[in-house]
Amino acid sequence: RKEVEQDPGPFNVPEGATVAFNCTYSNSASQSFFWYRQDCRKEPKLLMSVYSSGNEDGRFTAQLNRASQYISLLIRDSKLSDSATYLCVVTLSGGYNKLIFGAGTRLAVHP
Amino acid sequence: NAGVTQTPKFRVLKTGQSMTLLCAQDMNHEYMYWYRQDPGMGLRLIHYSVGEGTTAKGEVPDGYNVSRLKKQNFLLGLESAAPSQTSVYFCASRTGSSYEQYFGPGTRLTVT
Numbered sequence: 001r002k003e004v005e006q007d008p009g010p011f012n013v014p015e016g017a018t019v020a021f022n023c024t025y026s027n028s029a030s031q032s033f034f035w036y037r038q039d040c041r042k043e044p045k046l047l048m049s050v051y052s053s054g055n056e057d058g059r060f061t062a063q064l065n066r067a068s069q070y071i072s073l074l075i076r077d078s079k080l081s082d083s084a085t086y087l088c089v090v091t092l093s094g095g096y097n098k099l100i101f102g103a104g105t106r107l108a109v110h111p
Numbered sequence: 112n113a114g115v116t117q118t119p120k121f122r123v124l125k126t127g128q129s130m131t132l133l134c135a136q137d138m139n140h141e142y143m144y145w146y147r148q149d150p151g152m153g154l155r156l157i158h159y160s161v162g163e164g165t166t167a168k169g170e171v172p173d174g175y176n177v178s179r180l181k182k183q184n185f186l187l188g189l190e191s192a193a194p195s196q197t198s199v200y201f202c203a204s205r206t207g208s209s210y211e212q213y214f215g216p217g218t219r220l221t222v223t
Contacts (some may be wrong), residue, residue, distance in 0.1 A: 003155075004153065034210070042180055042216070042217075043214035043215060043219075044201070046212075053127070087154075097118040098156060098169070099212060100153070101153030101155075102153050103151055103152050
């Protein structure tokens with residue numbers, strides 16, 4: 001079983017739609033949680049951290065359910081520029097704070 | 112401030128050849144990492160470094176070696192390239208006080 005699992009998609013949505021991505025992780029000792037964004041043939045970049053209480057950044061809302069080992073990302077009012085792959089990332093405790101990446105969910109927003 | 116840079120951007124090797132990938136960061140970050148990214152898989156950690164002069168193995172270290180002689184540079188070496196090492200290689204760095212990793216633009220390596 002993969003340590004971090006995501007639906008690979010692609011999710012094809014029209015502009016203005018609301019879309020939700022889910023992610024599950026297998027290690028209950030996971031410590032911190034993030035969503036990274038990766039544009040085609042580019043490097044990953046941090047989109048937002050995910051806190052237990054849930055957090056919002058503009059059109060983006062991230063939620064964490066530690067009991068179910070489940071993370072979500074909600075994008076409201078999708079823009080063409082939101083088209084990318086969204087990577088769910090989890091850290092374990094340890095001296096080097098290893099990041100464990102999901103394979104990503106691809107989003108395509110069309111006019 | 113260039114952030115994290117990687118050299119080269121593209122490379123084609125023949126099986127058995129060797130090469131070194133260079134990662135440089137100008138943010139004075141302590142931690143540096145090398146990942147590989149393959150289709151349908153998440154980024155996988157090859158080697159990492161928690162400071163100048165230190166390196167350690169990650170998840171998929173076989174066939175690779177690294178060195179961190181200077182704080183700003185992290186080198187990844189392939190001594191005898193194999194087709195299974197065809198991949199996109201990303202370098203990343205971070206400070207000791209934040210989990211956020213900053214990635215370089217990647218190196219696309221093909222081994223024939």
